[in-house]
Amino acid sequence: MQSIPVDAARLGVLRCAIAPEAKLSNPETQEVKRDRDGNPVYTVAVTVRQDRRRISVIEIAVSGEPKGIEEGQIVRVTGLTAFAWSMGDRHGISFRADAITPVHGAAVHTKGGDT
DSSP states (O other), X not given: OEEEEOOGGGGBEEEEEEEEEEOXXXXXXTEEOBOTTSOBEEEEEEEEEOTTOOOEEEEEEEESOOOSOOTTOBEEEESOEEEXXXXXXXXXXXXXXXXXXXOXXXXXXXXXXXX
């Protein structure tokens, strides 16, 4: 699998779409995936919007549970790497980061439109 460093600063505003969830290695037993050091792996769905273009959602894996991240909140992604993968006739890009942290002072919009 080829890893590609990504300059997260060039992705525009990154906003949490789905709060951190434990990544399962076995959905049947609910076993949580762990990294090489034994830390649980979490995923965070993040919206990306560059230069008024259409919004894309990427799922980013990170070791350890990211703290203080809520849906709708602007986040900072550190050490973002993309990985090209293929399995048989399936292929895609997965993302991993060293850390995902909340941007303090950034408004979280609720469903009612309040901040």
